[in-house]
Amino acid sequence: MTEEVDNKEPGLSLARARQEKGLAMDEVATRLHLSAAQVQSLEENDFESLPEATYVKGYIKNYAKLLGIDPAALIASYIERVNPRKNDTIETLAINQQKLKSSDDTKVMYTIIGIVVLVISIIGIWIGTQGYDEKNAGQKNTNVTTTEHTSDELFGPQLEAQSDDGSEPENIEGLDEPTDTLLQAAEQQEPQYPAAPENTDPISTATPATKISPPAVETNTKQEPAPEEIQVAKKTEGLVENERPDEIVLFFEENSWADIRDKNDKKLLYKTIDEGRVVTVKGKAPFKIFLGNANGVKLSYNGRQVNFDKYKRGLIARFTVGKR
Amino acid sequence: MFSSDLAIDLGTANTLIWARDKGIVLDEPSVVAIRQGHGSRQSRSILAVGAAAKRMLGRTPGNIEAIRPMKEGVIADFTVTGEMLKYFIRRVHENRLFQPSPRIVICVPCGSTQVERRAIRESAMAAGAREVYLIEEPMAAAVGAELPIEDPTGSMVLDIGGGTTEVGVISLGGIVYSASLRVAGDRMDEAIVGYVRRKYGLLIGEATAEKIKKKIATASKDSDIKEMEIKGRHIADGVPRSLMLNSKEINEALQECLTAIVNAIKMALEKTPPELGADIAEKGLVVTGGGALLRDLDRLLADQTSLPIITTEDPLTCVVRGCGRALEDAEKMGDVFLHE
Numbered sequence: 001m002t003e004e005v006d007n008k009e010p011g012l013s014l015a016r017a018r019q020e021k022g023l024a025m026d027e028v029a030t031r032l033h034l035s036a037a038q039v040q041s042l043e044e045n046d047f048e049s050l051p052e053a054t055y056v057k058g059y060i061k062n063y064a065k066l067l068g069i070d071p072a073a074l075i076a077s078y079i080e081r082v083n084p085r086k087n088d089t090i091e092t093l094a095i096n097q098q099k100l101k102s103s104d105d106t107k108v109m110y111t112i113i114g115i116v117v118l119v120i121s122i123i124g125i126w127i128g129t130q131g132y133d134e135k136n137a138g139q140k141n142t143n144v145t146t147t148e149h150t151s152d153e154l155f156g157p158q159l160e161a162q163s164d165d166g167s168e169p170e171n172i173e174g175l176d177e178p179t180d181t182l183l184q185a186a187e188q189q190e191p192q193y194p195a196a197p198e199n200t201d202p203i204s205t206a207t208p209a210t211k212i213s214p215p216a217v218e219t220n221t222k223q224e225p226a227p228e229e230i231q232v233a234k235k236t237e238g239l240v241e242n243e244r245p246d247e248i249v250l251f252f253e254e255n256s257w258a259d260i261r262d263k264n265d266k267k268l269l270y271k272t273i274d275e276g277r278v279v280t281v282k283g284k285a286p287f288k289i290f291l292g293n294a295n296g297v298k299l300s301y302n303g304r305q306v307n308f309d310k311y312k313r314g315l316i317a318r319f320t321v322g323k324r
Numbered sequence: 325m326f327s328s329d330l331a332i333d334l335g336t337a338n339t340l341i342w343a344r345d346k347g348i349v350l351d352e353p354s355v356v357a358i359r360q361g362h363g364s365r366q367s368r369s370i371l372a373v374g375a376a377a378k379r380m381l382g383r384t385p386g387n388i389e390a391i392r393p394m395k396e397g398v399i400a401d402f403t404v405t406g407e408m409l410k411y412f413i414r415r416v417h418e419n420r421l422f423q424p425s426p427r428i429v430i431c432v433p434c435g436s437t438q439v440e441r442r443a444i445r446e447s448a449m450a451a452g453a454r455e456v457y458l459i460e461e462p463m464a465a466a467v468g469a470e471l472p473i474e475d476p477t478g479s480m481v482l483d484i485g486g487g488t489t490e491v492g493v494i495s496l497g498g499i500v501y502s503a504s505l506r507v508a509g510d511r512m513d514e515a516i517v518g519y520v521r522r523k524y525g526l527l528i529g530e531a532t533a534e535k536i537k538k539k540i541a542t543a544s545k546d547s548d549i550k551e552m553e554i555k556g557r558h559i560a561d562g563v564p565r566s567l568m569l570n571s572k573e574i575n576e577a578l579q580e581c582l583t584a585i586v587n588a589i590k591m592a593l594e595k596t597p598p599e600l601g602a603d604i605a606e607k608g609l610v611v612t613g614g615g616a617l618l619r620d621l622d623r624l625l626a627d628q629t630s631l632p633i634i635t636t637e638d639p640l641t642c643v644v645r646g647c648g649r650a651l652e653d654a655e656k657m658g659d660v661f662l663h664e
Contacts, residue, residue, distance in 0.1 A: 032632060033630050033631055033632045033633075034632050035606070054469050054636065055632075057634070057637070058633070058634025058635065058636075059634070062622070062632065062633070
């Protein structure tokens, strides 16, 4: 039958089918609205002289329809002949597209999953470090508060008020301030320490503090020193348990402001001490010492007398003891 | 990078989308079902789009409306068209992590006005397009049918769609003559509905008419006769009746439409310069679009025009394939897009 299409010769199959039907080439040409030459080219597989593939496919289809045979096989063999590699029919293309799409989908999905995992891990690490930082910061804070706390306990409520300026004790005003705070203390009717007398404190004489100070000079100065000494010693001992603490003994021949800090910059002593008192301070060396009225103070470190004359500048002296 | 380029055949009947490197990824009827909200807000929400919405056509209760937002090749309802496009684009966009913003080639009827083209462009923009290129339908059909459009030879294309029939003569990458006729698939359905009502006093819906057209309609009087039973409501009785229709009657119903299409071709041939006319006479007329599937249309056209009639393979997707190729080979093909 004509159905047996020659793979490479679609024209031959058409010609054979036409002859079987007993049709003339001219007749076919008229029915297809083509020229006889075009039909002949078609039957002779002379596709070069025919128009583009789209048209030829149309001609073959119409011709096959006219002869009552299946055009699909003929068209397939035509495509095979003209362009062997372009054998993809629309169906196979569609299937390929589907495959492509699904593989694309999975690729995209894996990419997204990868990105999400990455982002989550980055966020996790970030949060972790944040938490660690916060914990550290918290620990530091607690440290700070505890130290402040101890210094509060040590030296009473006025310490905080003074600590701001206390960091710059070189300023001679440093001498005034204690008197100021003492003024406040005096006003609050909480006599603790006597104000600096006029003769030892020439700068404060200019301030009204001296005028108001006389009423502040109260009687209980003689009771104070003993518990004070004990307190300082106790606290510092408590702080430095495992190491043998270094010891500084201060002999106050005159009233003087004293600021003593240990290795960790902790205030061991920070106030005006009255004349005639002996203060013992224990802590970790080296000690940073500032004395407001250096001429009136003598100092011994671990039982040895320390000469700090060369550090004196006018009334004050700033020096370090027990360098290692 | 994140969204592939798309070619869209925004047709009256069907919307097709072609994606770069993937081929045709969507083929859905251009129908949107909208639910009217209750209460004070009166909000409109989309209930279904595409095939699901098409099944609702003519079968909706009061609060649901099935709309075909495209009429005669152009936008009839701007908002709904935009929403439909947005839905379709999102559906073909497999990467759901990012908002799609593809470059889009979209075809417009050659007879559309500036305003209509602008509406299509804007609605594609509203649907999230980064850039929109417009291409005239006959050009897209010619590219899709793999005609030698760049060659100095005339090619004639007939695209019978849902809303419009387009005739174009193309040479050297440009349109020499084009005409758009607002007679196509939809008008045929209406003709069938009108015919059945006039002749039998039976009311049928457009969905039924479309079914008749696909199953038994023929363009030629000499075709084999096929029959089909249909059901409809009798106008006088008001009760459902069934009826046997044959292809000869439907051919009669379609005569007006077919004549209009044939006349448009004849007009085009008349207006075509003689050299190109000779090329066309030698090679033939290429027919695409859903209308090309009408039984024995090639026979009718061949008889009427004396041209070899070539129906493209897979005529429904020809235009969108053409849009896609235009997008892919834009550099090679030269300037096939429309500029305003």
